[in-house]
Amino acid sequence: MTRVIHESGETTQNESIDMVSSDVNFPKGKFPDYKIGPKNSIIEPSESPKIVPLKEIVAKETAQLLQQQKRLSVRDLREKFEKGLTGVHKLSEEAKKREIASLDRQVLLKKLRDLLDSLRGRVAGRNRDETEEAISLVEALAVQLTQREGELIHEKAEVKKLANFLKQATEDAKKVVQEERELAINEIEKAKKAIERVEKAWLEYEISNNHKDQNEFEELQNEVREARRIKMLHQPSKVMDMEFELQALRALVFEKSQLCTQLKKELDMIKRIEETKSSIFEIQGDAILGSSLSIVCQPELIKDFSNCAVQWYRLKSQQNNRELINGARKTIYAPEPFDVGKILQAEIIFRDEKAMVCTAGPINSAPGLENYVESLYKRSDTEFTVSVAQMNGNDFASRSVHVFHVGRLRMKLRKGRSTKAKESYSNSMQICGSRGAGNMASKSLFWQPKKGLSFNLVFETERERNAAVILARKYASDCNVMLVGPGDQPSTR
Secondary structure, three states, rough: OHHHHHHHHHHHHHHHHHHHOOOOOOOOOOOOEEEHHHOOOOOOOEEEEOOOEEEEHHHHHHHHHHHHHHOHHHHHHHHHHHHHHHHHHHHHHHHHHHHHHHHHHHHHHHHHHHHHHHOOOOOOOOHHHHHHHHHHHHHHHHHHHHHHHHHHHHHHHHHHHHHHHHHHHHHHHHHHHHHHHHHHHHHHHHHHEEEHHHHHHHHHHHHHHHHHHHHHHHHHHHHHHHHHHHHHHHHHHEEEEEEEHHHHHHHHHHHHHHHHHHHHHHHHHHHHHHHHOOOOOOOOOOEOOOOOEEEEEOOOOOHHHHHHHHEEEEEEEOOOEEOOOOOOOOOOOOOOOOOOHEEEEEEEOOOOOEEEEEEEEEEEEOOOOHHHHHHHHHHEEEEEEEEEEEEEEEOOOOOOEEEEEEEEEEEEEEEOOOEEEEOOOOOEEEEOOOOOOHHHHHHEEEEEOOOOOOEEEEOOOOHHHHHHHHHHOOOOOHOOOOOOOOOOOHHHO
C-alpha cells in the first residue's frame, strides 16, 4: 500500500516537473513580460516607444491653453476647449483600458502565484530554489502593480477634474460665442440698413442729376439749332462778307507791320549815320545769317578804297561796349551764328582818320534754320559735303570733295576712306565762320581740331555752313565744352 502511494506521488512529481520546461530562464530582479496566447502559446511583446506620462501631457496642454488665451478669439478658444475635451475623453478611455488590463494582470499574477506554490511543494533541489525565486519576483511585481494602480487612480481623479473644468469652460465659451454672434448679427443688420439708405439716396441723386443734365443738353441743342437756322435762312451773305473783311484787315495789318519795321530800321540807320564822324561809308547787305555784308564808300570822296584798314566789332547793349572780331579785316564779312542778336560795327581808318559804320539793326537768324538744326540734333552724326580751301593758313592745292562729320562726341574730316582729322570736343578746338574768305565768306567755315592744325572749309550752301556751326556748339555744350572762334570770349556766348 505504501509503495503504491509512493509511486503515485512520484508520478505526480514527474508530471509537475514536465509542466515547467527546463529551458525556462528567470532573469534576476525582473519577471518576464510576455502574454499567453491561444493553446498556452507565449507571445513576446513588441518593443514600443517610451510612453509620455499622462500628467505631463495634461500639464503641457494646459500651459499652451493659458498662453494662447489672450490672443485667441472666442471662436478659436471654443474650438481649443472642444479639442481639449475630446482629448480628455480619449485619455479617460485609455485610463479605463489600463485599469482593466491591471485587473487582468492581478488575476493572472494570483493564478501564477498559486501555481508556483503548488509547484514548490512538488519539486526539490535546484528547481525548488528557482521556483521560490520566481515566487518572490511575482510578489514584487504584484507590489509594483498595486503602486501603479494607485497612480492610475490619482491620474484618473485629475483627469476628471480637468474634464469638468474644460466642460465648464466650453459651456462658457459657447455662451460668449452666442452673445458675440447676436451682437454681430445686430451690427450687420444695422450696416445693411445704412447701406440701403445710402444706395437709395445715391440713386435719387443720380436720377435727378441725369434729368437735369439731359434737360440742359436738350436746351443747348435747341439753341444751336435755332442759331444755325437763323444764320442759314436770314443772314448767310452778311456772315461771309464779314469773314472776307477780316481776312483783308489781317493782310493790311501784316503789311503795315512790315512797313513799320522797315521804317524803324531806316530811322536807326539814320541816327547812327548822324552820330558817326563821316557818312562817306555805308554797309550794304541784309542783317541776317547767310548773307554777306560789304563796306562801300562814295567814289568821288575816296578813289582808292583798298588802302583803308578795316576792323569789324560786335556791339552789345551799348555802343561803347564792343568786342573785337579777330581776323575780320576785310571789307566783306559774313555774319555767323555767334553774331545773332548783336549789332555789327566796322572801323575804317583812312587818311589818318577813323570812321565808324554800323548795321541797321541786330543780326537776325535765317528763317527755318532753327527747325533744320533741331532735326539734325536728333541724329548721332551728320555729314556735310565740303571742299578744303586752306590748311594751316596755306591754300590747298586740290579743291576735291571731302566729307565733314559733326557727331555728338567728336568731329571728323575725311576724303573717301582717308581721314584728314578726327578729334573729340575739347577746349583747344575752335570753330566759327571764315573771317577772311572774301566773296565765299558766307559759305566758309574755320575749324581748328587741335593746336597746330586748322582748315578753311567751303560748304555747298550758307544754310549748311550755319547749321554745322550751331550743331557743333550744341554737341560740345553737352560735353561741357564751349566752342568759339579765335580770340572770342566764351562768356559772351
